Amino acid sequence: DVKVTQSSRYLVKRTGEKVFLECVQDMDHENMFWYRQDPGLGLRLIYFSYDVKMKEKGDIPEGYSVSREKKERFSLILESASTNQTSMYLCASGTSVRYEQYFGPGTRLTVT
Amino acid sequence: AQSVTQPDIHITVSEGASLELRCNYSYGATPYLFWYVQSPGQGLQLLLKYFSGDTLVQGIKGFEAEFKRSQSSFNLRKPSVHWSDAAEYFCAANSGGSNYKLTFGKGTLLTVNP
Numbered sequence: 001d002v003k004v005t006q007s008s009r010y011l012v013k014r015t016g017e018k019v020f021l022e023c024v025q026d027m028d029h030e031n032m033f034w035y036r037q038d039p040g041l042g043l044r045l046i047y048f049s050y051d052v053k054m055k056e057k058g059d060i061p062e063g064y065s066v067s068r069e070k071k072e073r074f075s076l077i078l079e080s081a082s083t084n085q086t087s088m089y090l091c092a093s094g095t096s097v098r099y100e101q102y103f104g105p106g107t108r109l110t111v112t
Numbered sequence: 113a114q115s116v117t118q119p120d121i122h123i124t125v126s127e128g129a130s131l132e133l134r135c136n137y138s139y140g141a142t143p144y145l146f147w148y149v150q151s152p153g154q155g156l157q158l159l160l161k162y163f164s165g166d167t168l169v170q171g172i173k174g175f176e177a178e179f180k181r182s183q184s185s186f187n188l189r190k191p192s193v194h195w196s197d198a199a200e201y202f203c204a205a206n207s208g209g210s211n212y213k214l215t216f217g218k219g220t221l222l223t224v225n226p
Contacts, residue, residue, distance in 0.1 A: 004155075031212045042218040043202070050212060058213070090155055099144050099206040101214055103155035 002027045004104035006091050012110045019078040021107050023091030032074035033092040033101060034058075034066060043090065049074055050096070081111045114139050116205050118217035125193050126225045133188040133220050135203030143205040145186040146214065147177055150200045159201075162186060173197070198224040 007022035025032065033048040035058075045058030047066040055066050063085060067075045074093075078085055088108050092101040115138045125131055137143060144163050148156040160171025167179040177188045186203060203217040 033213075040218075043216045045213060048213065092156075094212065096212060099208065099212065099214070100146055100158055100161050102158065103148075105155045106153070108153070 002093070002102040004091060004093055004102050006104040006107050008107050009105060010108050012112065013081050014112055015082060017081050019081045019109065021076040021089055021091075021109070023074045023076070023104055024072055025093035025102070026072065027093065027102070028071065029093040030096045031094045032068065033094070034064075034074065034076045035090045035092065036060070037088040037090055037106075046076065083111050085109065086111045114143075114205070114207060114215055116203050116215050116217040118203055118220050120220045121218070122221045122223070124223040124225060127195050128192050131190045131193045131197070131222070133201050133222070135186045135188065135217060137184050137186065137205050139205060139207055141207070142181060143207050145177075145179065146204040147171065147175070147186075147188045148202045148204060149173075150202065152199070156202060159188070193224055195224045195226065198222055
């Protein structure tokens, strides 16, 4: 079974803090993705990576950056957290052949 | 623009009743199609997928979906719903090639009455 893990299930941070969300997958997938999920807005893609050190912006990259130094690990960074970044963050991984994505359990981030 | 539409925001069914969740897509060519389920506070779990071939696809948890090219639809069905099926369901599509991103519908929330 594919396993995607995220570093925290719940996180509370203060405005202006730098926040790191980490995601690890164990299936040697080439592609990894970060989404945020908000009521009424569905899933929105923040960034994705198709190889180590490679990244592409998704639909809402503003205020976020990412890092992928190893194939199995994809980090989402909030350089200076703001209250409008309070959300559920979901990481996913997938292959370049089959297109389906496998999701982690999510991190519910609250910025106060 | 490519899009996936789930017309029903919220559906309520009684336990034991049949279920059909609707999904329509707008793509130039037939995309790859997926259904995911999300229980409260959890990530998304892949229920089933359609790439080509047989238009009736079987998935996990007793779900199936039927691809209908003429209607640009990929509806999810289950003959008898269990209380544990209460969750949010997402339809997604991918156009293939070098595009690895999924386009998701906004989701349908399923409530199951005892």
